[in-house]
Amino acid sequence: MAWESRRPIEQKERAFEPSRCRSELPGLASDVEHRFAASEQGSPFEEKRWALAIVSQLVTILALDPEVGSRQQADKLIASFRGDAAKLAHACLVAARDLKQTVGESGRPQAEWHDEFAALLLEVAETAGVEPRLSKDRISGARVGWLLDAAQALEAFLDPQMRSPSTEACGKRLERSKTRLKQRHRQNPSSA
Numbered sequence: 001m002a003w004e005s006r007r008p009i010e011q012k013e014r015a016f017e018p019s020r021c022r023s024e025l026p027g028l029a030s031d032v033e034h035r036f037a038a039s040e041q042g043s044p045f046e047e048k049r050w051a052l053a054i055v056s057q058l059v060t061i062l063a064l065d066p067e068v069g070s071r072q073q074a075d076k077l078i079a080s081f082r083g084d085a086a087k088l089a090h091a092c093l094v095a096a097r098d099l100k101q102t103v104g105e106s107g108r109p110q111a112e113w114h115d116e117f118a119a120l121l122l123e124v125a126e127t128a129g130v131e132p133r134l135s136k137d138r139i140s141g142a143r144v145g146w147l148l149d150a151a152q153a154l155e156a157f158l159d160p161q162m163r164s165p166s167t168e169a170c171g172k173r174l175e176r177s178k179t180r181l182k183q184r185h186r187q188n189p190s191s192a
Contacts, residue, residue, distance in 0.1 A: 055078065058074075058078065059071055059074040059075060059078065060074075062074035062077060062078070111162075111173060113162070114173050114174075114176075114177045115177045115180050115181055117151070117154075117158075117177070118147075118151075118173075118174055118177035118178060118181060119177075119181055121147055121150050121151055121154070121174075122147075122178075122181070124150065125146065125147065125150070130146055131146065132145075132146055132147040132150075133145035133146050133147060134146075134147040134148055134171065134174055134175065134178070136171075142167065143167055143168060143170070143171030147174055148167070148170060148171055148174060151164075151170055151173075151174055152164075152167065152170055155170065
């Protein structure tokens, strides 16, 4: 249905019916796409006429909503939306500029929470009197050891995004965490 063929709906004629609006939306969207494609090839005057037609129809539809109630309130609602959208757009541009200026450390961020996880596993091993071994099998190259087995068993209780994607990844995380824990212990031996 073209915009010209649509007759503005008078408030007295029909009450606001959300189901009717939902059924007309696909056709309205098709009209908008058709008009947009035509306006890209047309003149600026055609674009303005098309934009006015859309806003006019929007005001008419909003005025039918009992919460809006009138064309004047619909105009105010659209003006408010335009003002808010402009403020949000400006804030987004400022945020994007600030983010570009922020320089972070290169590389992937460390999973520092994993250090606490590894410390818990080491404490459990000490309490149980088990040696928290973590090594690589010389022949197969697979990671093995109590620490790896315990970590994989307890990872099932972690959020899926926190779990290691593979046995190798779990072993690497544990090695890095053990190294960082040893460094912290050397820097602050009284915390042990």
